[in-house]
Amino acid sequence: MSNEQNKSKFIYTYVHHVDEYDLCRMEMRSFFSFDSKSNYIISNIKVDPSRSPFIQDRLEVLYADNSLENIKTSVKDININEATYKVVCLNNMDIGETKKIPQPERRLIERETGLCIEGEPDLDLPEIVFGMILIDGIWYFGKHMKSESIWCKHLHKPNSYSTALSTRVARAVANIAVPQPQNIRAIDPCCGIGTVIIEALSMGINIEGRDINYNVCKGSRENITYFGLTGNITLGPISEVTEHYDVAIIDLPYNLFTHTTIEDQFDIIKHARRIADKVVVVTIETIDDLIEDAGFVIADRCIAKKQSFLRQILLCK
Known part of the structure; x- marks a missing residue:
């Protein structure tokens, strides 16, 4: 040969x-x-x-x-x-x-x-x-x-939630959203304590974070600083985002304290359609109808498993 x-x-x-x-x-x-x-x-x-x-x-x-x-x-x-x-x-x-x-x-x-x-x-x-x-x-x-297992370094954060994505899943989600970071602007408008943001920033992805909870935003900023990274986290709902991005990553909120209704989820997805050309959605529920009603086409998908806990990851365009 x-x-x-x-x-x-x-x-x-x-x-x-x-x-x-x-x-x-x-x-x-x-x-x-x-x-x-x-x-x-x-x-x-x-x-x-x-x-x-x-x-x-x-x-x-x-x-x-x-x-x-x-x-x-x-x-x-x-x-x-x-x-x-x-x-x-x-x-x-x-x-x-x-x-x-x-x-x-x-x-x-x-x-x-x-x-x-x-x-x-x-x-x-x-x-x-x-x-x-x-x-x-x-x-x-x-x-x-x-390969260097950089995600391993991010396992232990000053602030964490039991329902947050694992660093491995978060890193893969960031890659699915932004495989080629050059000239790409990304946003995570429901960023929580910043698990996806940290993985994305550590790979040189230009990403911003946002959340409606003041303490969560504060915790996310602390986590980012702890790992020597620099990123912008703003306070407020996705409905107030006015800039346009190439891609958004939406890990739909869910935990004991945040139960989003179907209407809330559709509102988030609808605004994601408004602010981004492409969206990666992470959900524990089947929401294909909401995705399609918002004007998206599901281009790719998978199931991420963690023992008996299943998440759907949807690439929407």
Whole structure:
């Protein structure tokens, strides 16, 4: 297989809980316009793997061949300009139909391939990390980037609610709403204590928050500051928003103290239609009729599970 065929090709590996299958695939479709039933996806679209709570590795393909020996020959052409490097084999789990490669064999492949690269290997703090992966009889070699679980850092906030989205779900929802942040303005007009806002801000998404509860707004601001982020949280209902946004994220209010009626929910969705071109709605109830009555079309959807608690995530345009 020629190197020319593999320009701008990226392989992403995925790890997620069984309950997150649907949410993971909806995020995949948002990033890549299609999904994969397997635990990897190949695309020419470049995504920072740390954005997703499900992506484990990204490999930017430089060479691909069904012969490992040919890969070893190809890597001799790599010029790393005196940088230190190491090679990692990503077959530490089953990849699709390709079975996991045992650790001793992976170490041998890494060592033998690494020795073919002209330069100084450094297994502890390399300046460049190369990766290789075997999928369906084809070896892929390229630049490797491992995902950092940034959402983990946001688990413990100064202010939190038991009914708030988990940081993993919030991060995926932000990605579904804004897969490409460049020149996109977003708003979360029912932001609560800022779970979605924090994930979005940490990914460089231009997002504002809003809530009708003064103490909740105060708690959200404290949470944002706690993580060293900067974001604008305003007080007031969505009906008072006059600016227009590319996308809105609506986690419909629900808890022991906030029971929104059908009329309240429709009012929120109707105003979301007014202020944004695209809306991602998170709901514990089926509200397809309200979405359609507000003038939206549901373009994609999934169920996010947390034990027996189910949320619907709707992408509306």
